[in-house]
Amino acid sequence: MVHVMNPSEPKTRIQRKNTQTILDAALEVFSRQGFRGATLDQIAAEAGLSKPNLLYYFPTKEAIHVTLLSQLIDIWLEPLRQLDPEGEPVEELLSYVRRKLEMSRDMPRESRLFANEILQGAPRLSGTLGEALKPLVDQKTAVISQWVKDGKIAEVHPHHLLFSIWSLTQHYADFDTQVRMLLGGDNADPFPEAERHLTALFTRLLTE
Amino acid sequence: MVHVMNPSEPKTRIQRKNTQTILDAALEVFSRQGFRGATLDQIAAEAGLSKPNLLYYFPTKEAIHVTLLSQLIDIWLEPLRQLDPEGEPVEELLSYVRRKLEMSRDMPRESRLFANEILQGAPRLSGTLGEALKPLVDQKTAVISQWVKDGKIAEVHPHHLLFSIWSLTQHYADFDTQVRMLLGGDNADPFPEAERHLTALFTRLLTE
DNA sequence: TCGTTTTTTGACCAACCGGTCAATATCACG
DNA sequence: CGTGATATTGACCGGTTGGTCAAAAAACGA
Structure with missing residues (x-):
């Protein structure tokens, strides 16, 4: 299995750190540009990771967005x-x-x-x-x-x-x-x- | 000169009608998708015109957006x-x-x-x-x-x-x-x- | 009517986009 | 150290995007 499916329960310390870094960067970009306006390159740059590396932790751009939204609802x-x-x-x-x-x-x-x-x-x-x-x-x-x-x-x-x-x-x-x-x-x-x-x-x- | 530079004073009846059609369609799309999220194809489809035809009346996508915003300020x-x-x-x-x-x-x-x-x-x-x-x-x-x-x-x-x-x-x-x-x-x-x-x-x- | 101007469009282009993949680098651990 | 699992990346791909252009179609004016 390649992608981390359940970000709330990552296996390793690196996974926990990087999924969080990605979500934080994605929050910054999505919150300004919206879903369609944001690009994986922008998120990758903001996170300090390469684009393929993003897609190692999340299967698609939409998966990152969905993860953010579902976490948001509870807080909100x-x-x-x-x-x-x-x-x-x-x-x-x-x-x-x-x-x-x-x-x-x-x-x-x-x-x-x-x-x-x-x-x-x-x-x-x-x-x-x-x-x-x-x-x-x-x-x-x-x-x-x-x-x-x-x-x-x-x-x-x-x-x-x-x-x-x-x-x-x-x-x-x-x-x-x-x-x-x-x-x-x-x-x-x-x-x-x-x-x-x-x-x-x-x-x-x-x-x- | 190709592009209609001053949409508030179009030369012909066709120009007046089409610039207005484009701006109306663009307002619909931009207001939902934001600037980066909107595409010229979406606007063209909404307006019932071809994409090159849009760019006959406005030089760039950004020009459409800027025109909308400057008109908006006065109304607003x-x-x-x-x-x-x-x-x-x-x-x-x-x-x-x-x-x-x-x-x-x-x-x-x-x-x-x-x-x-x-x-x-x-x-x-x-x-x-x-x-x-x-x-x-x-x-x-x-x-x-x-x-x-x-x-x-x-x-x-x-x-x-x-x-x-x-x-x-x-x-x-x-x-x-x-x-x-x-x-x-x-x-x-x-x-x-x-x-x-x-x-x-x-x-x-x-x-x- | 005919010639000129205005309008429309199909075909095309380079840049960008989300996503893949095989190869490589790093890590965890006995 | 060594070795298997994990993590990272450069190169690449097909589709989309904003924009161009030359040629055709429609509108206009005499």
Whole structure:
């Protein structure tokens, strides 16, 4: 057998290191160029490996992409999973916003990879989206809906509340170029101010 | 001279029609695939023309893309230009939100084209962005800043307020696939509910 | 109508693309 | 050390891509 089929359980130390190097380089390139726009040569150069060497660890270009996306889904949904139905509603939602914003700050490439995929109509993600994302969202919107009914938070449409949280937080990763250009010449970190802004925004929205 | 150099002033009726057909097809393809992911064959097929015929009207693939982007900038900034410093602050900002949301509904391809370009680091747009977008944003944030000082709207960071408006409204175009998937099996139009949601959100944010 | 200009296209090209393969280099281990 | 398994690579391949060109077709104007 030539290709490492299960990257999460590589046999040797070298395999573990190189599969990780490749995935990291591929994340960099795919997140900027999209699937079709990225080339194996770009990924190989970014990884410091030769192109045939890439294809020693992954059978195809698409296999690299699929591996990245399937790893992404779990990471991506984790903050929403942590939303606790038993917690204090406003504080739970504000914590969720904070966690999502931290992910935009610390994992902007993952955010862009996801954005690229959705922009293209989610051709390689629609399956996973329906299986993993939708059930979780249905479950959590039901929780939010109950919070509204109980008068614990102001009246909001649960789905559109989630859309708002996603769009506002991911904007700072996906549109980073525009954000930094408009916030002035000094390359100050926009995230502290973003956190204050979003905290105020959602506090006013949820407590009315 | 072979190529039509100024598409806004074509000589003949055929040129006007075909340049427009090409730009429309290119918008469809570029907005989904990004610049590198799109091919001239795809655009030609979408336009119902032959590939050499495309290159009779535009010298290169990049020229088509640049033409689209430069046309886009004007359309894209128009709603912000209409923000009237003399108007009623809250109503002005809510109208701006409404105009941006209408653009997401009526021009989703333009929104995705813009998103794709920023995601890639705005390599073909950074110039125009600095010349056209930044001055306008500086001017309008000053207006918003004054509104805050005068106590006409609640305290908000002007730049981040604009980022919020952009991300929330454009989300419904750029992430349309995800939005429709999560809002349930029936393909109901999400925009009426989105407008109610965003109106409530910004009303609560701005009037505190 | 006929000659000129504009438009369209089939055939073609060099560069690039994802992927293969046999040969080579390196590693792990008794 | 030696030897088998693992890892790496240069050379190569067929298909695709952006772009060219000369010739044909269509539109236009007198």
